[in-house]
Amino acid sequence: MPAALQPKIDETLPAHERVYRALRARILSGGMAPGDSLTLRGVAEALDVSMTPAREAVRRLAAERALEMTPSGRILVPTPGPAQLDELFRARALLEPELAIRALPKTDSRLIDALRHCDDALGRHVAAGDVAGYVRANNAFHTTLYARAGAPALMALVESVWLQTAPVMRRVYGRLGTQALTDYHEAALEALAARNAEALAQAIRDDVGQGAALVAQVSLDLVDL
Amino acid sequence: MPAALQPKIDETLPAHERVYRALRARILSGGMAPGDSLTLRGVAEALDVSMTPAREAVRRLAAERALEMTPSGRILVPTPGPAQLDELFRARALLEPELAIRALPKTDSRLIDALRHCDDALGRHVAAGDVAGYVRANNAFHTTLYARAGAPALMALVESVWLQTAPVMRRVYGRLGTQALTDYHEAALEALAARNAEALAQAIRDDVGQGAALVAQVSLDLVDL
DNA sequence: AGAGCACAATTGTGATCACAAATTAGATCG
DNA sequence: CGATCTAATTTGTGATCACAATTGTGCTCT
Numbered sequence: 340m341p342a343a344l345q346p347k348i349d350e351t352l353p354a355h356e357r358v359y360r361a362l363r364a365r366i367l368s369g370g371m372a373p374g375d376s377l378t379l380r381g382v383a384e385a386l387d388v389s390m391t392p393a394r395e396a397v398r399r400l401a402a403e404r405a406l407e408m409t410p411s412g413r414i415l416v417p418t419p420g421p422a423q424l425d426e427l428f429r430a431r432a433l434l435e436p437e438l439a440i441r442a443l444p445k446t447d448s449r450l451i452d453a454l455r456h457c458d459d460a461l462g463r464h465v466a467a468g469d470v471a472g473y474v475r476a477n478n479a480f481h482t483t484l485y486a487r488a489g490a491p492a493l494m495a496l497v498e499s500v501w502l503q504t505a506p507v508m509r510r511v512y513g514r515l516g517t518q519a520l521t522d523y524h525e526a527a528l529e530a531l532a533a534r535n536a537e538a539l540a541q542a543i544r545d546d547v548g549q550g551a552a553l554v555a556q557v558s559l560d561l562v563d564l
Numbered sequence: 565m566p567a568a569l570q571p572k573i574d575e576t577l578p579a580h581e582r583v584y585r586a587l588r589a590r591i592l593s594g595g596m597a598p599g600d601s602l603t604l605r606g607v608a609e610a611l612d613v614s615m616t617p618a619r620e621a622v623r624r625l626a627a628e629r630a631l632e633m634t635p636s637g638r639i640l641v642p643t644p645g646p647a648q649l650d651e652l653f654r655a656r657a658l659l660e661p662e663l664a665i666r667a668l669p670k671t672d673s674r675l676i677d678a679l680r681h682c683d684d685a686l687g688r689h690v691a692a693g694d695v696a697g698y699v700r701a702n703n704a705f706h707t708t709l710y711a712r713a714g715a716p717a718l719m720a721l722v723e724s725v726w727l728q729t730a731p732v733m734r735r736v737y738g739r740l741g742t743q744a745l746t747d748y749h750e751a752a753l754e755a756l757a758a759r760n761a762e763a764l765a766q767a768i769r770d771d772v773g774q775g776a777a778l779v780a781q782v783s784l785d786l787v788d789l
Numbered sequence: 790a791g792a793g794c795a796c797a798a799t800t801g802t803g804a805t806c807a808c809a810a811a812t813t814a815g816a817t818c819g
Numbered sequence: 820c821g822a823t824c825t826a827a828t829t830t831g832t833g834a835t836c837a838c839a840a841t842t843g844t845g846c847t848c849t
Binding site: 354389390392395 | 831832834835840842
Binding site for chain 2: 355391394395398399401402403404419422423426427429430433434437489490491492493495496499500503
């Protein structure tokens with residue numbers, strides 16, 4: 340378990356919240372691989388808090404299915420099988436177009452600029468072969484768009500799914516080296532600018548579908564690790 | 565905060581798990597109204613545990629958005645507004661047909677019998693005007709069906725949504741007295757027996773839509789409480 | 790050399806306590 | 820009589836500790 344767990348953390352926040360955000364950011368950015376194990380004392384020491392807030396943060400992540408606590412009490416990053424990954428991408432395909440459509444009427448040029456900025460950064464990271472940067476920019480694109488929907492309940496569901504898929508995606512992109520990825524974000528941006536709800540939904544579905552296809556392609560290789 | 569918080573609890577389970585299940589069951593069965601407040605010491609004392617496991621259980625429910633912890637630290641049952649209720653029923657309309665369809669190929673006569681049993685009990689409770697019984701039977705019907713899908717990731721998402729809607733539904737049914745409710749469960753059972761996926765999905769969508777309509781009908785009256 | 794076993798270290802669980810912030814209650818003043 | 824300020828109480832937070840179960844390790848015996 341490497342250090343550098345705390346990039347930029349507000350000191351005034353409660354300890355359990357700081358731990359939660361640190362772990363969450365690390366999971367989303369691909370800093371943890373499926374099967375990795377954690378200890379409460381390790382997390383607590385890394386973030387300089389006691390065991391109590393560390394436990395609360397871990398249990399909160401476990402409730403979001405981002406971490407798993409085995410009956411015996413061990414804490415580990417879940418290893419979703421092909422069936423579970425299918426569930427998760429199906430949930431994305433159902434929920435994310437809804438969020439995008441709800442964001443559409445609230446879209447302005449500033450949002451489109453911000454999204455285009457995310458997409459540019461994404462393209463740069465692909466060109467540079469920076470997997471971590473790619474994952475981060477991809478997260479930023481979707482999160483920025485969906486946040487505009489102003490739908491916290493739906494957003495929470497999607498974020499739980501992203502937390503569950505993040506560890507595998509990091510591995511998937513690492514395997515494929517971000518090669519030959521069709522950029523459906525461009526299509527989404529065009530639909531956004533044209534105020535075309537159906538085209539937007541389709542672009543999101545395609546983007547999710549591409550992720551699902553990549554995972555399916557690699558998931559067979561992953562079993563033998 | 566009344567007693568009778570523990571109906572039937574395994575003593576061997578960890579304390580935090582017992583507390584979680586007790587609170588969860590109480591929320592799902594309509595035992596808590598939106599805006600109700602809890603205290604860690606109150607929960608702990610009611611279930612005869614210390615504050616630590618009570619806190620973990622409450623925070624777990626908070627992660628599932630079944631409870632809310634205000635910045636100042638108060639614990640209360642959320643009061644979703646019309647916009648959030650729309651989100652939640654939209655999520656149900658998107659996710660639950662998927663679960664039903666996944667349960668279809670695994671359906672056998674035993675499952676149909678179990679579901680019909682739930683539906684019968686539901687009808688009895690409607691006739692008797694037993695709101696709590698109605699809510700419980702309705703939960704049992706959907707949970708039994710969806711569990712057959714064998715899709716834990718999707719199931720977790722749906723359960724989070726149910727936890728969020730449960731407190732309002734109890735109030736809604738209490739207001740309407742379970743009057744004149746079209747029983748879409750019958751249609752679902754027929755589609756299940758006929759192995760008709762589309763009809764099944766439509767029955768579920770109708771059922772969810774009816775719930776959404778009821779909430780919309782009553783939500784205006786609820787603001788002035 | 791490999792399987793079985795006992796001992797030691799690790800680890801999650803839960804209780805207790807001190808503390809600070811927030812809420813409530815009560816008294817006082819206008 | 821009502822508003823406001825103050826004090827007492829309530830309440831969540833987080834640290835520490837003891838304990839039991841699990842895990843890891845090194846040794847022994849075959």
